[in-house]
Amino acid sequence: MVKKIYIIGLGLIGGSIALSIKQNDPTIDILGFDINHDQAAMAKKIGAIDDVSQTLFPNLENIDVIFISTPVEQTLKIISQLNEVRLKKGVIVTDVGSTKGKIVEYAEKHLNHSIVFVGGHPMAGSHKSGILAAKSHLFENAFYILTASKLATSEHVHTIIQVLKGTKANFIEMTPSEHDQITGVISHFPHIVAASLVFQAEKYEEQFPLVKRLAAGGFRDITRIASSSPAMWRDILLHNKQPLLQLFEEWISEMNRVKQFVADEEAEELFTYFNHAKSYRDGLPEKQKGAIPAFYDLFVDVPDYPGVISEVTGYLAMEEISLTNIRIIETREEIYGVLRLGFQTEQDRENAIQCIGKYSNYETFII
Numbered sequence: 001m002v003k004k005i006y007i008i009g010l011g012l013i014g015g016s017i018a019l020s021i022k023q024n025d026p027t028i029d030i031l032g033f034d035i036n037h038d039q040a041a042m043a044k045k046i047g048a049i050d051d052v053s054q055t056l057f058p059n060l061e062n063i064d065v066i067f068i069s070t071p072v073e074q075t076l077k078i079i080s081q082l083n084e085v086r087l088k089k090g091v092i093v094t095d096v097g098s099t100k101g102k103i104v105e106y107a108e109k110h111l112n113h114s115i116v117f118v119g120g121h122p123m124a125g126s127h128k129s130g131i132l133a134a135k136s137h138l139f140e141n142a143f144y145i146l147t148a149s150k151l152a153t154s155e156h157v158h159t160i161i162q163v164l165k166g167t168k169a170n171f172i173e174m175t176p177s178e179h180d181q182i183t184g185v186i187s188h189f190p191h192i193v194a195a196s197l198v199f200q201a202e203k204y205e206e207q208f209p210l211v212k213r214l215a216a217g218g219f220r221d222i223t224r225i226a227s228s229s230p231a232m233w234r235d236i237l238l239h240n241k242q243p244l245l246q247l248f249e250e251w252i253s254e255m256n257r258v259k260q261f262v263a264d265e266e267a268e269e270l271f272t273y274f275n276h277a278k279s280y281r282d283g284l285p286e287k288q289k290g291a292i293p294a295f296y297d298l299f300v301d302v303p304d305y306p307g308v309i310s311e312v313t314g315y316l317a318m319e320e321i322s323l324t325n326i327r328i329i330e331t332r333e334e335i336y337g338v339l340r341l342g343f344q345t346e347q348d349r350e351n352a353i354q355c356i357g358k359y360s361n362y363e364t365f366i367i
Ligand SMILES: NC(=O)C1=CN([C@@H]2O[C@H](COP(=O)(O)OP(=O)(O)OC[C@H]3O[C@@H](n4cnc5c(N)ncnc54)[C@H](O)[C@@H]3O)[C@@H](O)[C@H]2O)C=CC1
Pocket: 008, 009, 010, 011, 012, 013, 014, 033, 034, 035, 036, 039, 056, 069, 070, 071, 072, 074, 096, 097, 098, 099, 121, 122, 123, 124, 125, 126, 127, 128, 129, 130, 131, 229, 232, 236
């Protein structure tokens, strides 16, 4: 039975895990540490953890499970020191890193046999960092991948699943190599593409200063993840080198294929290209959160006067509906403006439609 947990790294993911564990079982005692003391203090203030440790390795002899939720290079450094620490025999150590191969291999090679390592990766998150972005429901409906090390039994894996029950995630087991290839294609490589599109636009801005002002809508959507933590993504790319090198090759040859269609004005091939992409994408599961989560957007036609944003957000606050994003779309010059509101879940968006309809006559629509 898990009673005491230690969380190292109290940012977006460590904080969200702490909140979900606490919400599900307040009797579990959570001790936390972060090299950034303000993050740790804030984690305690918002009730994510019970106590802050002032050092990385305080007395941990009564800790049942240790979560390492730091950037992946830091995770390796922390694992490398665990053998020197007095820990409970059979303690389970798990992590949340976006890569698994290097971490699990390192843990298997270096940890003594009284420490059981189970790799973990919640496949949801955000481009935001830090404890203030943490949410107890961040992983609801998302996949949470577990990659057991050689020493871990199904009982150890089950213990981690039990501890993380409050995340309401869908747990799935795979090998570290499967994990790294899959996340390479659906998460890591798309981050590289997003950043490269931003570079391309920035270069064009020298010649066409309007680029920045016109880069709204689709461009913002496809490049949102380029706003993620640079240090975190640097480490992820360095950890997942081989699968990513393979993906670069495949991507470049795919770009060359499409480039040729354009050069040769192959209308039919271009139609087939987009049509195939559309039908595959349209078939992706919608309700499940993926590594790159969907945000549920709602558009509201509002009159263009000062205070209208606080009016609408005030209605949502009255009904305790949380927003993840808010933006005014300024491309129209008529009397009405459009407010784009982002929600974490489809249910929140549905509640917002009802709420705005109840308090105002503003028209809401979904695209
Ligand atoms: N951001 C995301 O959407 C997701 C991130 N991940 C993984 O989760 C891990 C953490 O990412 P985030 O929570 O997003 O980052 P974050 O930047 O919000 O939090 C990381 C925290 O770790 C602390 N930290 C760094 N080095 C430390 C050390 N040596 N000892 C103690 N604390 C240390 C930082 O001060 C920071 O508070 C990364 O490995 C990342 O790959 C996994 C899923 C989603």
